[in-house]
Amino acid sequence: MPPRKxxxxxxxxxxxxxxxxxxxxxxxxxxxxxxxxxSKALNGRGSLREETRRRVRSAADELGFQPNxxxxxxxxxxxxxxxxxxxxxxxxFSIPLMTGAEDSLGAGRxxxxxxxxxxxxxxxxxxxxxxxxxxxxxxxVTGRRTQARAPIxxxxxxxxxxxxxxxxxxxxxxxxxxEVGGAxxxxxxLLALGRRRIAHVTGPEHHHSAAVRxxxxxxxxxxxxxxxxxxxxxxxxxxxxxRQATGILLGxxxxxxxxxxxxxxxxxxxxxxxxxxxxxxxxxxxLVGFDNWDxxxxxxxxxxxxIDMELEGLGRTxxxxxxxxxxxxxxxxxHISPCRLVLRxxxxxxxxPGSTRVExxxxxxxxxRRIHR
Amino acid sequence: MPPRKxxxxxxxxxxxxxxxxxxxxxxxxxxxxxxxxxSKALNGRGSLREETRRRVRSAADELGFQPNxxxxxxxxxxxxxxxxxxxxxxxxFSIPLMTGAEDSLGAGRxxxxxxxxxxxxxxxxxxxxxxxxxxxxxxxVTGRRTQARAPIxxxxxxxxxxxxxxxxxxxxxxxxxxEVGGAxxxxxxLLALGRRRIAHVTGPEHHHSAAVRxxxxxxxxxxxxxxxxxxxxxxxxxxxxxRQATGILLGxxxxxxxxxxxxxxxxxxxxxxxxxxxxxxxxxxxLVGFDNWDxxxxxxxxxxxxIDMELEGLGRTxxxxxxxxxxxxxxxxxHISPCRLVLRxxxxxxxxPGSTRVExxxxxxxxxRRIHR
DNA sequence: GTTCTCCAGGCAACCGGTTTCCTAAGTTTC
DNA sequence: GAAACTTAGGAAACCGGTTGCCTGGAGAAC
Numbered sequence: 001m002p003p004r005k006x007x008x009x010x011x012x013x014x015x016x017x018x019x020x021x022x023x024x025x026x027x028x029x030x031x032x033x034x035x036x037x038x039s040k041a042l043n044g045r046g047s048l049r050e051e052t053r054r055r056v057r058s059a060a061d062e063l064g065f066q067p068n069x070x071x072x073x074x075x076x077x078x079x080x081x082x083x084x085x086x087x088x089x090x091x092x093f094s095i096p097l098m099t100g101a102e103d104s105l106g107a108g109r110x111x112x113x114x115x116x117x118x119x120x121x122x123x124x125x126x127x128x129x130x131x132x133x134x135x136x137x138x139x140x141v142t143g144r145r146t147q148a149r150a151p152i153x154x155x156x157x158x159x160x161x162x163x164x165x166x167x168x169x170x171x172x173x174x175x176x177x178x179e180v181g182g183a184x185x186x187x188x189x190l191l192a193l194g195r196r197r198i199a200h201v202t203g204p205e206h207h208h209s210a211a212v213r214x215x216x217x218x219x220x221x222x223x224x225x226x227x228x229x230x231x232x233x234x235x236x237x238x239x240x241x242x243r244q245a246t247g248i249l250l251g252x253x254x255x256x257x258x259x260x261x262x263x264x265x266x267x268x269x270x271x272x273x274x275x276x277x278x279x280x281x282x283x284x285x286x287l288v289g290f291d292n293w294d295x296x297x298x299x300x301x302x303x304x305x306x307i308d309m310e311l312e313g314l315g316r317t318x319x320x321x322x323x324x325x326x327x328x329x330x331x332x333x334x335h336i337s338p339c340r341l342v343l344r345x346x347x348x349x350x351x352x353p354g355s356t357r358v359e360x361x362x363x364x365x366x367x368x369r370r371i372h373r
Numbered sequence: 374m375p376p377r378k379x380x381x382x383x384x385x386x387x388x389x390x391x392x393x394x395x396x397x398x399x400x401x402x403x404x405x406x407x408x409x410x411x412s413k414a415l416n417g418r419g420s421l422r423e424e425t426r427r428r429v430r431s432a433a434d435e436l437g438f439q440p441n442x443x444x445x446x447x448x449x450x451x452x453x454x455x456x457x458x459x460x461x462x463x464x465x466f467s468i469p470l471m472t473g474a475e476d477s478l479g480a481g482r483x484x485x486x487x488x489x490x491x492x493x494x495x496x497x498x499x500x501x502x503x504x505x506x507x508x509x510x511x512x513x514v515t516g517r518r519t520q521a522r523a524p525i526x527x528x529x530x531x532x533x534x535x536x537x538x539x540x541x542x543x544x545x546x547x548x549x550x551x552e553v554g555g556a557x558x559x560x561x562x563l564l565a566l567g568r569r570r571i572a573h574v575t576g577p578e579h580h581h582s583a584a585v586r587x588x589x590x591x592x593x594x595x596x597x598x599x600x601x602x603x604x605x606x607x608x609x610x611x612x613x614x615x616r617q618a619t620g621i622l623l624g625x626x627x628x629x630x631x632x633x634x635x636x637x638x639x640x641x642x643x644x645x646x647x648x649x650x651x652x653x654x655x656x657x658x659x660l661v662g663f664d665n666w667d668x669x670x671x672x673x674x675x676x677x678x679x680i681d682m683e684l685e686g687l688g689r690t691x692x693x694x695x696x697x698x699x700x701x702x703x704x705x706x707x708h709i710s711p712c713r714l715v716l717r718x719x720x721x722x723x724x725x726p727g728s729t730r731v732e733x734x735x736x737x738x739x740x741x742r743r744i745h746r
Numbered sequence: 747g748t749t750c751t752c753c754a755g756g757c758a759a760c761c762g763g764t765t766t767c768c769t770a771a772g773t774t775t776c
Numbered sequence: 777g778a779a780a781c782t783t784a785g786g787a788a789a790c791c792g793g794t795t796g797c798c799t800g801g802a803g804a805a806c
Contacts, residue, residue: 021508021530023792034756039794046795047753066506070452071792073443075761084487090468099463102489111503114457114487116475130484133439135394157394239672265672295668299612299638396762407786412764419765420783444762448791750805757798766789773782 022063031059042067073135082322083113083131085152087124087143087165090116092293093311097142097163100315108323110137128153138322141165142315146176147208159325163318164311166334173325175318175335177309179209182339183216186260186288186307189341193349195258195286197229201245201270202262205234210262213290217260229256237262242269250277257285264289264296264306271300271346287346302345309339395436404432415440446508455695456486456504458525460497460516460538463489465666466684470515470536473688481696483510501526511695514538515688519549520581532698536691537684539707546698548691548708550682552582555712556589559633559661559680562714566722568631568659570602574618574643575635578607583635586663590633602629610635615642623650630658637662637669637679644673644719660719675718682712 028038033056040046041056073079082105086094102112113136115127131139138158143149143165151169152160166174190198200217203210214232221228230252235241242261246269249256261267267289271281281287281302289297292308314337321331401411406429413419414429446452455478459467475485486509488500504512511531516522516538524540525533539547563571573590576583587605594601603625608614615634622629634640640662644654654660654675662670665681687710694704
């Protein structure tokens, strides 16, 4: 069947003038050349007259020709796709990771298969097999926790990069946020503000991030010859725990001028509880959160200084490492991605004259004891 | 080169005993049959001896054979992939949608290409072309707002389903949450609790969801012969606005016994502001949010009754409609997906004896006027 | 005018599967 | 024992591109 040149349909992507996507032989026929010539014309290969190239190109345009990528895959061996497996559910942390990774990969003309394994090892292995069967060029493994996990497979035929989480195998390529550095930046900042009596409220003790951030905090304070006020308070990643922990701190004497929290949610709970007993943030107590989750950090009263793990950048880094590995330049090992301190009012230097910080601290302290039992 | 049967490597998915993924001719050679026969054996086609099938199958197992899906695509015309384009940034609303869709599609053995167009029409068209070039079997278009948008393309060669957002072309297949029904459920609930003086605080007037939910609220109240307390308060989707709007309501006389909010964030701001002036939730003011965003609804004091758009279910529905369309049973038009009322303490019926609601209302009312100017 | 050179473009193999068609056996039947 | 029928499995076309090789014709050199 000759191509119906009469019914022109330019601009409809992928369909052209036929009922099905145009193939290169449609293009060749319309341009009056052979299939091989058409291919060369479109890819700038071979030796062809400029006029022929033009004719082929315009035929391709007219038909809305897009090469069938299955065919390309078949003889290049490359699919220009990568798989992204989130080992646990897609959530708040995965989004910026995915966005960043997708950004870098898209720039490299790669498409991304999304696989949500939902904490289910069976789903995970199913997805792995699927991705390998689709001959992806590489795989990014990500998750909700930074704790190291067992490698997703051994001796896989494609490169794998772990993002946010890391692999227990030190030879695997992992990109993880510098939580230690992040915690240290938070403490540095509080110390620079002149705060010396710093408390730490964070998530469950068995949670890797909570443990890492807490011990980095203790260590950084020790370097300045300081101790944490009380011990690190481990609880859960919730506002309610932040409120509860504040009660514990106040009940224990309440002699603290800063709280560094393991998450913005906890910090917000702390802020609310402090406000309820009349302690002012930042004047009486400076407050630093972790995650820089805009919804929490901005809605907090006052807006919250926080540590940003720069997950989007981390995702981009992971994607770049994967692209490099695909191009034969693997960079095995754990790569540390820096955190950033984001300053907001909860640690702003007060410039209100008329009452010194210490006076107000003493006053609100008494009040808080009265209110809080 | 004969297959190296000596170095067995069973269990390594996709690699087998060779340095590259095994092909069906590797399997055929190892089993001592032709490729055609091997194909038949593995797919249960043709007429073969059971013993031959077994031999081929075990050869395939030994080599870790996984059919190259590019090859499958090439002669079936089906890729068993779909594209998911989020027109604006991937965010809180997209996640459950994606999760739900990915769930249904995975069950249909389809893989999902993730495309984040970031509110950029050029990126969107780029992704569309990419997806068509990859010969996806279908496309899901989603986004952050429920407002109808221009079709992503006309006369596309594959079915498209719009999820959450809808297409302005009524013949396109869209799945949208029943925001009108959701708002009505909220009002129904408040009315059933005996509340009659209901206020509405919501997002920007030009935001489709805000407008739709507000007018549904007004309409439902009118059906019961009631008016909104004051006009609907349009502002922004933030806690700060919720607090501010509460001030407006209180300043205007404060004679309201319920607030229905256009989002959980707003509702939380309202809750905080009410608490600050001593009005009790739910005793004095019942509070209903929208979105049922767990972080907000659960952290709210008290936990927030809210309308859940069941986005994960909506995503599944969209995927199911797409699968149906791919299988030749399209269901054009707008499909409405119901919302669900989730009950929590912010509208719980108080059972505290000793003081009637009305008494307390009067008391706290006086107090609130005192505090709030 | 003949041979050489060069170039435009066609032909066909190939990637890795599936499927149709066909043939060489073995089995049954009379 | 020969003809008819069944059956296992092989050969080859095909999907849609790319690419190496080859050829026919035009122009140049002699």
